[in-house]
Amino acid sequence: MSSTNAGPASDAxxxxxxxxLATCRLCPRLVEYRERVAREKRRAYRDAEYWGxxxxxxxxxxxxxxxxxxxxxxxxxxxxxxxxxxDGSGDFLYPALHRAGLASRPTATARxxxxxxxxxxxxxxxxxxxxxxxxxxxxxGNCRAWLAYDLGGLRSARVALAIGKIGHDAALxxxxxxxxxxxxxxHPFAHGAVHELGELPGGxxxxxxxxxxxYHVSLQNTNTGRLTPAMFDEAIGKAKELxxx
Numbered sequence: 001m002s003s004t005n006a007g008p009a010s011d012a013x014x015x016x017x018x019x020x021l022a023t024c025r026l027c028p029r030l031v032e033y034r035e036r037v038a039r040e041k042r043r044a045y046r047d048a049e050y051w052g053x054x055x056x057x058x059x060x061x062x063x064x065x066x067x068x069x070x071x072x073x074x075x076x077x078x079x080x081x082x083x084x085x086x087d088g089s090g091d092f093l094y095p096a097l098h099r100a101g102l103a104s105r106p107t108a109t110a111r112x113x114x115x116x117x118x119x120x121x122x123x124x125x126x127x128x129x130x131x132x133x134x135x136x137x138x139x140x141g142n143c144r145a146w147l148a149y150d151l152g153g154l155r156s157a158r159v160a161l162a163i164g165k166i167g168h169d170a171a172l173x174x175x176x177x178x179x180x181x182x183x184x185x186x187h188p189f190a191h192g193a194v195h196e197l198g199e200l201p202g203g204x205x206x207x208x209x210x211x212x213x214x215y216h217v218s219l220q221n222t223n224t225g226r227l228t229p230a231m232f233d234e235a236i237g238k239a240k241e242l243x244x245x
Contacts (some may be wrong), residue, residue: 014153017056021127021146024054027139030128034078037129042075051081054127057150058083063121064243065102066151066160067093068167070216071126071135078129082111083122088219093163096229100236102245119245121157123150125170133218140170148174158209159243161235164216165189171211180209191215191227192235194242212239 025031038052055072069089072078076087084090085108097103097120104116126135126143135143147170151157162168168189175181180197187195195211214227214235221227 014061014155016058016061016150018149021054021056021149024127024146026142027128029136030126030130030139033131034072034128037074037078045075045079048079050079052078053081054146055081055083055124056127057121057123058085059117059121060119061121061154062156063117063119063154064156064158064245065120065239066154066157067120067122067163068147068160068171069122069124069163070166071124071133072129073133074129080110082108083124084108084217085115086110088222089217092217092222092227092229092232096232096236099233100240102236102240119243121150121154123147125166135166140166144170144173144177147171148177151175159212159239160210161212161214161239162189163214164218167216168211168213175209187211189213191231192238194238210239210242212242 035052038050041048041050055077069084073087073089076090077083077085080086084093090108094103094108094115095106097117098106102118102120105114108115125140125147127146130139151171151174160171162171169184172181172184172187175197176184181187191214193213197209197211212235214232215221217227217232
């Protein structure tokens with residue numbers, strides 16, 4: 001996967017987990033860490049079979065709204081193999097999506113738990129868990145192609161909700177690589193900010209592209225009150241309205 005313009009052919013169905021992603025080993029530090037975590041496990045999950053591999057996007061392939069997070073959690077998505085599933089961030093995110101009428105249930109515990117999303121796709125700046133949740137610049141650059149893959153393949157997407165500044169910057173970087181904007185500085189991250197970016201990249205026939213910002217749904221933010229359920233509900237509501245959902 002060498003180009004940030006990569007995506008499925010226009011006449012091909014969108015494949016959320018192509019073989020090149022499933023077998024990606026481009027970042028040695030991330031490969032070593034994701035697999036070590038999967039071997040050593042957390043005591044509470046010692047009997048679980050960890051995913052320990054790149055995590056695909058998840059949701060409705062006809063989504064009008066795309067959520068862009070940071071990366072899998074070590075014992076959340078890196079264990080379950082599904083975005084924001086099995087950890088505290090997901091425990092905050094999915095109830096909010098359920099309240100907004102975008103998720104079939106408020107809990108996300110494992111693949112195959114019956115959770116379905118309507119009009120929403122969840123992806124991330126990184127597909128592998130970084131140590132300390134701190135990706136290196138080169139790793140973000142390597143993984144940008146997979147964010148571009150999702151953004152290019154979701155033909156109905158109108159709005160992106162950035163869950164945190166890294167997701168914000170990653171999405172803008174993809175669109176800048178496609179000539180949609182010339183600088184990231186014109187679109188500073190701020191919770192609740194709305195960025196009108198113009199026409200959608202990749203040939204989608206869905207009008208204007210809009211980016212909405214939210215603080216990340218990490219426990220560090222939600223446990224301290226920096227991000228409250230009401231604040232996040234407002235950001236989702238804004239993004240939902242702009243996407244026509």
